[in-house]
């Protein structure tokens with residue numbers, strides 16, 4: 001009886017956690033999905049030059065141009081295929097053809113949201129990726145997680161051991177104000193009493209990879 005309640009409580013808290021992460025789609029996750037599924041036609045930069053593109057009758061869209069005026073709701077319809085034909089507004093004259101596959105059975109709502117977040121990043125970020133974010137993710141888990149937390153929210157285990165407030169790397173407003181070069185400088189040299197400098201431990205190329213990973217966390 002008691003253990004049944006504990007299990008129920010656990011399931012409830014897991015449900016709460018996944019609900020919380022669903023609110024903040026990560027363009028890091030979106031980029032991984034994009035590179036596995038969308039790059040084939042839309043190309044690594046989203047501009048439409050993927051390896052399959054030459055074989056297609058309808059050209060894959062240049063996503064860095066076309067999606068600017070589309071709402072998240074419309075993009076979800078386009079990607080999933082569900083309700084695509086009912087998109088209103090200027091799109092009535094620009095219906096997406098079957099050449100763009102329907103992904104509704106492939107991705108969860110959360111995955112589609114993270115794909116859209118990455119498309120928005122490709123479209124609008126003034127801070128381009130400088131190196132491989134996957135390498136950056138690996139290094140972040142190794143060196144930064146203790147303070148900045150598993151997902152970069154600034155809630156690592158050190159925050160309960162010493163009195164520090166590491167930056168929340170998922171906060172798009174404050175992150176947008178820091179340029180790539182400024183971030184590189186702080187990571188190499190440190191800041192204040194508790195943000196360590198890493199220049200003797202992490203190579204310049206790997207610092208750029210970290211910056212690229214951190215960029216995707218706030219988009």
Ligand code: HEC
Pocket residue numbers: 034037038039040041042052056058059060061063066067070075078079095096097098099100101103115
């Ligand atoms: C087999 C090739 C192919 C793959 C794979 C593909 N697309 Fe497309 N996509 C297209 C083509 C072709 C169009 C243009 C369709 C048209 O204009 O009628 C398109 C159009 C789009 C558009 C609409 C652009 C606009 O605003 O007009 C979006 C958004 C899009 N794709 C996102 C994605 C995403 C996200 C993925 C990966 C999950 C993906 N596509 C995978 C071929 C592909």
Ligand code: HEC
Pocket residue numbers: 139140143144145146147148158164165166167178182183186187191192193194195196198210
């Ligand atoms: C010992 C805890 C700790 C570790 C480990 C740590 N940080 Fe920090 N970090 C902080 C604190 C505290 C701040 C806030 C500093 C301030 O504003 O005075 C911060 C701030 C930052 C900032 C924001 C700088 C700015 O301009 O405001 C960046 C970027 C950053 N950290 C990146 C990293 C990276 C990348 C790593 C891993 C290589 C890392 N941090 C590891 C504690 C840490």
